[in-house]
Amino acid sequence: MNTYDKKRVGQRIRARREALGLSREQLAEHIGRVPRFYADIERGQAGMSIETMLSIGGLLKMSPNEMLFGQDNDGTxxxxxxxxxxxxxxxxxxxxxxxxxxxxxxxxxxx
The missing domain is CATH 1.20.5 (Single alpha-helices involved in coiled-coils or other helix-helix interfaces)
Known part of the structure; x- marks a missing residue:
């Protein structure tokens, strides 16, 4: 059973952001959120709305499954x-x- 682990979600997001060479501030600006809130998401200290999740996923090319559970829709x-x-x-x-x-x-x- 998959569970929502905010810390793991934040780690996955941070890893992808860093791989793409984006700063936290750049990503926060692109999704229309303040950098502090975005940093809290990466640290697993804050959850996010579906709208924010989709914005981050769209920018980082991550599906919701990949972001939340580390698996893409094809099971990767x-x-x-x-x-x-x-x-x-x-x-x-x-x-x-x-x-x-x-x-x-x-x-x-x-x-």
């Missing part, structure tokens, strides 16, 4: 993908290239 678990990418980003370049090559080999053997 974006939290798992973000964890994998974060782990790869912490690896030295050679290790990251080796890991990607192993993944390619694995996927070609499965498919």
């Amino acid at each position: 678990n974006h939290d798992e993908i973000e964890n994998i990418l974060a782990a790869l980003n912490q690896c030295p370049e050679k290790q990251r290239k080796d890991a990607l090559e192993l993944l390619r080999l694995f996927l070609s053997a499965v498919g």
Whole structure:
């Protein structure tokens, strides 16, 4: 069963915003909210209206399912993908290239 976890929602929103290179202030301005309120959403200290959620989702290209539960409508678990990418980003370049090559080999053997 999916539950609404404001902190996780805020973490997902922040991760996507940072990946897109937007500041909190820029995003708040684009959705017509004050930066303090938007920052509270990212910290999981404030909920948001459906209108605000749709505005954020539209700007960040996130579906409500992805934002709320970390899964897109097709069942893709974006939290798992973000964890994998974060782990790869912490690896030295050679290790990251080796890991990607192993993944390619694995996927070609499965498919």
